[in-house]
Amino acid sequence: NDSRLADANPKKFHTPQVVPALSLLLKQRRLLLAKAPCDPGDSPIIVCGGGHTLVRTNFGQLIAWGAGSHGQLGYGEQWDRQDCVLIPDLYGVIDMAAGSRHSVAIVGLDAQTDHQSNTRNGRVFTWGFGYWGELGQGD
Numbered sequence: 001n002d003s004r005l006a007d008a009n010p011k012k013f014h015t016p017q018v019v020p021a022l023s024l025l026l027k028q029r030r031l032l033l034a035k036a037p038c039d040p041g042d043s044p045i046i047v048c049g050g051g052h053t054l055v056r057t058n059f060g061q062l063i064a065w066g067a068g069s070h071g072q073l074g075y076g077e078q079w080d081r082q083d084c085v086l087i088p089d090l091y092g093v094i095d096m097a098a099g100s101r102h103s104v105a106i107v108g109l110d111a112q113t114d115h116q117s118n119t120r121n122g123r124v125f126t127w128g129f130g131y132w133g134e135l136g137q138g139d
Helices: 020-028
Strands: 046-048 052-056 062-066 081-086 093-098 102-107 123-128
Touching: 020 062, 020 081, 046 093, 052 093
Parallel strands: none
Antiparallel strands: 046 052, 052 062, 062 081, 093 102, 102 123
């Protein structure tokens, strides 16, 4: 069970299913999904790794679920999550990617923050499994 459907049964589904845990978290936090991409070059709002999923909200926050044994969910623990979890302390994400056991986010200018005081702007953040250097952390 790698939980990619977020709190759904571990069985396979052959038709689209609503992700109730995502809807609930968005409602509880008063968040919306990010605006859907309009042009082919626009950033996605949902990306899937080998066993986990990331969703970007309207404030550039990330929600994750699925396989997390390598820290690829970014919430500070190394456990799989069948429910959705908001990644803490990461705002203004403008693009993201999910590998098989790691994740990457680019933080850009956030309309909700003063661009001069946000020291995270224009930075790339990585987390998860980095044994072969895929995190770019140099160790």
